[in-house]
Amino acid sequence: MAPQTSFICVTCGTNTPADTEGHPPSCCIICDEPRQYVRNGGQEWTTLEEMRASGKYKNAFVPTEADPEHMISIVTKPTFAIGQRAILIKTQHGNVLWDCITYLDEETIEFVKSHGGLKAIIISHPHYYSSLKDWSEAFGGIPVYTHVNDKQWVQRSAGDNHIFWEGGALDLLDGEIKVLCPGGHFDGSALLLWNKNLLVADTMMVAASRKSVSFMYSFPNYWPLHPDAVKAIWRHVRPYEIDNLLGAWLEKEIKGNGRNIIYQSARTYTEYMGHDASKFYDDDAKELAFN
Numbered sequence: 507m508a509p510q511t512s513f514i515c516v517t518c519g520t521n522t523p524a525d526t527e528g529h530p531p532s533c534c535i536i537c538d539e540p541r542q543y544v545r546n547g548g549q550e551w552t553t554l555e556e557m558r559a560s561g562k563y564k565n566a567f568v569p570t571e572a573d574p575e576h577m578i579s580i581v582t583k584p585t586f587a588i589g590q591r592a593i594l595i596k597t598q599h600g601n602v603l604w605d606c607i608t609y610l611d612e613e614t615i616e617f618v619k620s621h622g623g624l625k626a627i628i629i630s631h632p633h634y635y636s637s638l639k640d641w642s643e644a645f646g647g648i649p650v651y652t653h654v655n656d657k658q659w660v661q662r663s664a665g666d667n668h669i670f671w672e673g674g675a676l677d678l679l680d681g682e683i684k685v686l687c688p689g690g691h692f693d694g695s696a697l698l699l700w701n702k703n704l705l706v707a708d709t710m711m712v713a714a715s716r717k718s719v720s721f722m723y724s725f726p727n728y729w730p731l732h733p734d735a736v737k738a739i740w741r742h743v744r745p746y747e748i749d750n751l752l753g754a755w756l757e758k759e760i761k762g763n764g765r766n767i768i769y770q771s772a773r774t775y776t777e778y779m780g781h782d783a784s785k786f787y788d789d790d791a792k793e794l795a796f797n
C-alpha cells in the first residue's frame with residue numbers, strides 16, 4: 507500500500523499533509539489556536555479513503571431557499587466535523603463552488619457534473635479549507651481562490667491551481683461574481699456577492715431569529731469581534747445592493763433586505779459593546795435613507 511500522504515482532522519475537517527514517514531502531523535494547526543478547539547479526548551485523524559470505505563457518509567444536495575434553481579447546498583450527512591455546507595452557484599458564465607466540505611465521492615462528482623461541472627472554488631476562510639485539493643482535482647484542476655491574508659493557514663494547497671488573491675475585492679466570471687474581503691473573523695475572511703445574494707459564511711453569522719446577523723472572532727469559544735472590525739465589515743459591504751443573506755448552514759438564510767439588516771445588526775452590536783457609534787452609523791443611515 508502506498509504511504510498515506512494526508513490526514514483529515516476529525517474536529518475541523520481540514521486535510522493536512524502527512525509527516526515525512528506517512529504519519530499524521532503532531533497537531534492540527536487550525537484546531538490548535540484560540541478560534542477553534544481540540545476535541546475532548548485529544549486530536550483524532552481520519553482519511554478520505556477511510557470515510558468512503560466506512561459507508562457511513564453521503565452528501566445531500568439541497569436547493570437553497572434564496573434561489574433554489576441557481577444555488578444548491580452540498581452538505582454531508584451525518585454531520586462531519588464543523589458541518590458547514592458548500593454552495594454550488596449556477597451563473598450565466600458557468601458554475602462555481604462557494605466554500606468547501608471535506609467529504610467527496612463519485613456521486614457528488616456526478617451530481618455537480620450533471621449541473622455543468624465547476625469552473626472555480628472560492629473559500630471564505632481557513633475553517634472551510636477542508637479537502638480543497640481533492641475537489642479541485644476531481645473537476646480537472648480548477649482554480650481554488652483563498653485570500654492571501656490567510657495563506658499561513660493553508661495546509662494542503664491546490665498547488666499550481668491555488669490562487670492567493672489580494673486586496674478588498676475580486677471580480678470573477680466577467681464580473682458576475684464579486685468576492686469581498688472585509689476581514690474580521692480571520693484577516694482574510696471573505697464574502698461572495700452574486701445577483702444580490704450575499705454568501706456570508708462566518709464573516710457574519712445569520713442569527714437563529716433569521717432577522718439579524720452577528721460577528722465573532724471565535725464562534726465555538728465565544729470571543730467577540732472588536733467593534734472597529736464590525737464597522738469595517740459594514741463599510742466594506744455598504745456600496746452594494748444586497749438582498750438575501752446565506753450563511754454556512756442550511757437553515758442560515760435571510761430572505762430580502764440584506765443590506766439594511768447588516769447595517770442594523772452592526773450598529774446594534776457596536777452599541778451593545780459600549781461603543782458610541784451614533785455618528786458613524788447615523789451618517790450612513792441618512793445617506794442610504796435607512797430608518
Ligand SMILES: [Zn+2]
Binds near residue numbers: 515516517534536
Ligand atoms: Zn482541526
